[in-house]
Amino acid sequence: MTSTDALILGLSADLAPVRRRSVRREVGALLVLAAGELALILMAGGMRPDMGEVILSPFMAWKIGGLALLAGVSCAIALRSFAPPAASRRELAFAFALAVLVMVAGVVVTNSAESGQPLIERLAPARGLRCAIAIVVLSLPLMSLLAVLMRRAAPVHPKRSALATGLAAATCGALVFTVCCPANDPLYIAVWYAVGIAAVAAAARWLLPRRFRL
Template sequence: MPTGSLIDRLARELRPVRRRAPWREAALLLGLGAIELGLFLGLGLMRPDMTAAMQLPVFWWKLASLGLIGLVGGAVTLFSLDPVRSPRPGLRWLAVLIAVCLGGGWLLDASREGLAALVGRLDWHHGLQCLGKIVALSVPAVIALGVVMRRGAPTDRAGTALAAGLAASGWGAFVFVFACPFDDPLYVAVWYSLGCGVVTLFARLVLPRLARW
């Protein structure tokens, strides 16, 4: 087939692609998050001792840390959907943020005598339940970010998927903070990290397969 005819044929098969609107995508994701949080609280799943918990520094540490991880991860994901942007610098900042958050939890925990009661503090029975709930609450965000990623044009699909997984897991854990009755930084560092790790690993393995190119 002559080159000119081939080009004409390929051009005829092209379909218009709607231009991305990153700010609109961000607004939609934030709206989805607000709806999930509202439904979660509206179903009466908030911890019964919320008033007392809000007096504890560790509660605000959990809330602020997970909220920041979710927001920064979401921003890195959206920016990396542009083919000329790489998610790698943002992922490095995310790693620094996570380290700072964990360090803040360690400082809150420094005055506790936890070594002798390590197993009791971890409370693996409730910890596994927390892990499962974090994963479940992260599912809507994973789906939403997967749809956004498919509509975008990330050149580093693995990095974008990793950022999306961190964003989704951070949001799921943020929502769960309002129900979780455990404020021990060691408990939070272990079980929340495991829950977020499961979601992030899933997103890293699955989302690149959904990307368009």
């Protein structure tokens, strides 16, 4: 046995077996966590009281459908980025472009009564800030789970993976929040949901790559 072989054996002797990565298991964990948050909101009576009346409206179809699409795409990009050599800039650019398209689509479901109101009334800053904070709070457990999955995997570009992780967690958190958000104005949703999502994505981009420094 050569000295190199002996060195390799010595370094690997105490290594514990690594569980093989399963994307299905990771997706399942995300769904369970998001469903758990939703269940807690429903048990606490946090669902908007008129949900039964508005659930089939064009506005709610845009709100829930658009966020569901963004959450699905963002989660797929994030999980894909954990395995080399993924985490391409094109995928992240596509996610951001899709977010812009979803927000622009809100113009279609804006009624004349809403569009005629003063801008400050439509934005309702005090309530909007609370909505953004709620999205951040709901996103944190999801971001923590994705951070663990990211740590267990082998991302080649941790900064891009971290950004994708933040975007995925934030869009999932925003989707869960739709069940209790009373706002009906697409401009309000586009602005304050974007604020909450951007805050989570920025925090993930800044915090998560630090754990990958040697």
